[in-house]
Amino acid sequence: MVKQLTKKLLSSIALAALLGTAAISTPVSAATLRMAWSQDATGLDPHTQTAFSSIRLLELIYEPLVRLDAGLQIVPALADSWQFSADGLELTFKLNPKAMFQSGAAVTSADVKASFERVLDEATGAAARANFLSIAGIDTPDATTVVFKLSHPDAPILAAMAGMNAAIVPASEIAAGTIGTKAIGSGPFKLESWDPNSKEVLVANQDWAGGAIGVDGIDISVLPDETAILAALRTGQIDFALLNDPLVATLVPREDGLQLNRMPSIDYHVLQLNPSREPMTQLGVRQAISCAIDRQDVLDTASLGEGKVTGPLTIPAFASDPSQLFCYQRDVEKAKKLMADAGYAGGFSASVIAATGEPATAAAEAQVIQSQLAEIGIKLDIKMMELNVYIDAWLKGDFDMAVALNGGRADPYTMYNRYWTKTGNLQKVSNFADDTLDSLLQKGRVETDPAARKVIFGEFEKDISEKSPWIWLYSSYSYTAQQKTVSGFVPSPTGSLFSLSSVTIQQ
8 A cells, every 4th residue: 555655646746846846936045945844834923823833933033041952951042041049939040141132122031021921911822821820920130130930849840931832022022912913033033024825934133142044044835735845855946844744754765865854753643532522521431432542553554653652751751651551452342341331332423623734644543543433333523624723623622532743842741731730721622620630740840859750740641541531642753854965954852943043055
């Protein structure tokens, strides 16, 4: 089957090559990186965006106080240094005095304070609000010093601040109400123009405090067909591409002059159940679904085996053997008994939502799951949606089940508290409040000993897998492809494209 798909794909590439010239413009200069991806950003507000495609664009324009490097270590961004007080109740940052917004204004402690106050304001709808609820106050003793006063020790807050949902935006733009209508950050590139679902033009921010930038800018073309992206790489019309489809990515090494960057990801593919809707309100039904899913089959069929079956914790420092978790070995007979005991021996009907193109494997995952659940009497109707429609439904929790690719984080608390704590700002997405899960996450938050934290989060992983509000499937790879004339890009387990600020193009 793979051979047939490959043959079909190569035929598509040949056709796409004929169309590529019209689809992708001639480079502005030899130092402009010509890039393509299949999914465009859905908005420009770094505090509220959850789509991977939005984060990938915004991380080139905005900056947080700190960021994660390719080894998931916290390194400076807008902040030169940081320090916790001895009692863990204060976190002090010293800002880079050379940091400037792309408007020419200096980045000051007032901007940091205004940014975090905006994130904490429930009216903002900030995606990462739950990560920062320990902030009791913010002091700004001078223009380059920020002191966060914490209500209790918060071990993962620094890692939380490394995300794009904690980006620093100008206080003046917050006051003007223009966040999201334009993009004024302090990052390596300025957004010169954005034609949604067609093209972005970024120009180098020559005043960036992070150092010299290797290219004059980045021209990004949005090409929904990844075979067309590969064809454009193959014919030299683009220099760099973000790929989501493993079938396309695995063909890149066959092409002379092209390089595939393949990095294990801490993001996770998951079947999200809605435990607030019958019959998923019943533990036995949720557990039956978990037992009926063959996770390896989903991985092999939808993603060509490009990845590994995973439990909830995908971070290498916290990951455990998923085979030890509840029903990770498929057991159809157990699933049928659980269904019968719950009063659903005859099965039931439900629907599952999935987004077109993000991830590229979503439709295939839904189809495999549909087939597997049919064996225990669940009739699953697949509803494919455009990404922005899917995100709206997902954020409202308006689904029976959802096929999702969710972002990993460097710390389990920042990864999951927004869903599984009672104050989590994405409770509408999980629709599941549980005392034990909330308690374990809070314990992990205040515990500072790494070994003790691993035990706590191991208990969390075991408990949530058994309660089965979601069915974790697998983690995969992030893929980028480039001409061999491009150098300096460093892939990250988070899928970040930030290191495009360091790339150069050989003439």
